[in-house]
Amino acid sequence: MKHTRISALVALVVVLLLGTPRAQEPQRAVGTVKEGVTAVLVDVVVRDKRGQPVRDLTEADFELLEDGVLQKIGSFTPIQGLLPSAGTAAAPAPPAAPATPEPPNAAGPAVTAIVFHGLELENRKRAVQAAQAYFGDKEEMQDYVGIFGIDLSLTPLVPFTRNGVVVRQALNRMATGSAPGLNSPEMQQQRADAAAAAASATNAANAATGAAGAGNSGAVGTAAGDARLAEMQANIVSGFQDIERNQSGNIASDALLAIVRSLGRLPGRKSVILLSEGLTITDQTARLYYGVIDAANRANVSIYTIDAAGLRPVGGQRGVRDMVAGVGNASEGGYSTDAGGGAYTKVLEANEFALRSDPATLLKQLASETGGQSFTNTNNLKTAFERVDSDLRNYYMLGYTPINAAFDGKFRTIQVKVKRSGLTVAARKGYFAVRNLGTSPLSDWEAPALGALEQKPVPNAFPVRAGALLFPERGRPGLVPVIVEVKTAPLTFQPDKDGKSYTSDFTVLVRFLDRDNQVVRKVSQHYEIRGELAQMERAKQGEVVFYRESELPAGVYSMETVVHDAPSGKSSVRFSTVEVPRYQEATLRMSSLVLVRRGETVPEKDRRADNPMMVNGIALSPNLGDTISKTSKEIPFYFTIYPAKQGPGPDVTIELLQNGQVVTRLPMPVPPADAGGRVQQLGRLPIDQLAAGTYELRAIVKQGDQQVTRSSILRIID
DSSP states (O other): OOOOOOOEEEOOOOOOOOOOOSSOOOOTTTTSSSOOOEEEEEHHHHHHHHTTTTTOOOOOGEEEETTEEEOOOEEEEEOOOOOSSSSSSSOOOOOOOOOOSSSOOOOOOEEEEEESSOOOOOHHHHHHHHHHHHHOOOEEEEEEEEEEESSEEEEEEEEEEHHHHHHHHHHHHHHOOOOOOOOOOOHHHHHHHHHHHHHHHHHHHHHHHHHOOOGGGTTBBBHHHHHHHHHHHHHHHHHHHHHHHHHHHHHHHHHHHHHHHHHSSSSSSSSEEESSOOOOTTTTTHHHHHHHHHHHHHHHHHEEEEEOOOOOOHHHHHHHHHHHHHHHHHGGGGGOOOTHHEEEEEEEEHHHHHHHTSHHHHHHHHHHHHHHHHHOOOSSSSSHHHHHHHTTTTEEEEEEOOOOOOOOOOOEEEEEEETTTOOEOOOOOOOOOOOOOSSSOOOOTHHHHHHHTTTSOOOBOSOOOOEEOOEEEETTEEEEEEEEEEEEEEEEEEEESSSEEEEEEEEEEEEEEOTOOEEEEEEEEEEEEEEEEGHHHHHTEEEEEEEEEEEEEEEEEEEEEEETTTTTTTEEEEEEEEEEEEEOOOOEEEBBBBEEEEEOOOOOOOTTTOTTTTTHHHHHHEEEEEEEEGGGEEEEEEEEEESSSSSSOEEEEEEEEEEEEEEEEEOOOOOOOTTOOOEEEEEEOOTTTOOOEEEEEEEEEEEEEEEEEEEEEEEOOO
């Protein structure tokens, strides 16, 4: 990063620095961890060769393994009910065995969320008709049903109810919708055409450049110039589709996560019926998608997926194969001369998306890994509803305490076996061994970092600095920017097998816990650094600065920071306390007082007006406790004032104290508030004439009869 001397006095925001002056051993606050034995519950559906539920099994018929190790089943509860609860009758289930270790439990009202996801009109009508036929015309249903729609957002159409009239009215409204799904055949064909056009245009540009010479490659009217224009047009289309795919994946995953969290508050097995033409999950949205799977498993929610397109013709099934073949053929032109990755990279991305576009791929995964079932390539959608109903009232709940009691963040596989032959078993596939997850989704790369919090003593493998700042912005009084700094030298950088490149894999995670030890916010970033092997030593001399903005209600929080190095398994943990005051918009407010380590000019196109750490186009990096050499001659500092709407403008006084005694006191000019109602104050403190030692820099802001003070500690060395 380029260092920038900051010489002007301008206006800024109030911040509280919570950094450590040196890499000391981290200490956990007393009482922040609740010890106890954790039990794992697994609901299991067992069916015979005819697909009928098996209802006469006993505890002795089951074997349950975690990571291949046989576990002792601590609780066994068979849940048995009649099939079906609504609609036409199905084949009768076999009678229960006369002797079981526990009396069977009659299934009470079940809870199901029916989710219509981005369906084009005809497929939506087909899905609605199947649901209507299944629920029938009863005024009061046996089970609770909630109906939701996912398009550009999550729309709750019916709260969970047993009122059959309300459900039928909602289904009628759903049938009249007309928004096309992202994965409709037309949209898939448009993506295939765009991908092929982009690849062909790139190849044409490469060929034309080779024929005409590099010096003429940009001239409009030449073969190379025309090819470049065609490539630009194709890239505009494909670029928008990338944004569209990411948006679709985020909306679908966030919506499903919200539904799963809500269902998780209820006991027993719950279900989600997802009627979709296919999910769109990219590299950017995969974290949320897998977070849905983990959350569903923890909440005993089984997801049943239905390809609402019904019976697809052979040509439609061949579409995905043709997309893969098409982009593969387009890659024969080789690499592009562009520095951004070129045709081959684009082809690989299009190929991966083509595979993900197959409705069976992600829908089946979502169902199988949550103990549900996927129904594809069939027009008999009613069968799916009947299967869900049967599973909800015919299953076994197994409970066990894991032999491996460590919360190490690793994924523990669960395998349920039945000793009787010829039966199929459906159950969740496993869980991450993490305590106190909160409500946010869990990524596989976050789990080891959270596992580091459970080690005693907590690890301190390499230096890490972390700080939380307070910026009570208008409309965002609980804004808390988080900064974590870590040098790359102690992290693992290793050569790839190809002998030409290197990789590094680490995670930065920060979470806030309230007074009840409940996780209220979690932010993180997974870093996979790759580069040429010749540049590996240079990469080791760098620094990673993690910056995220969170919003917290007023209160006192424990802030936990973890940096986890995946190849070595080493971590460093930091603990601190953050207090978010209760603010009123009409009163004088102030941010933390920040010592500035450096500033970097941000290109105008990348500037964000509401970034609290940006002043006049310069992004400021705070000093999180580093000592300051007198050779620097001065230290920039920064804070923001949020004046009260009424009364005279604020006055600012800057004080420097040592051992509680004022060394110097000076007034600071205050410019008018900007359009956002804030005054960003940026100044410099000369330090070359100060004796080495520890000082307190204090900013005092007065407006009428109101006064706010913020301070920060600086340590000066010769």
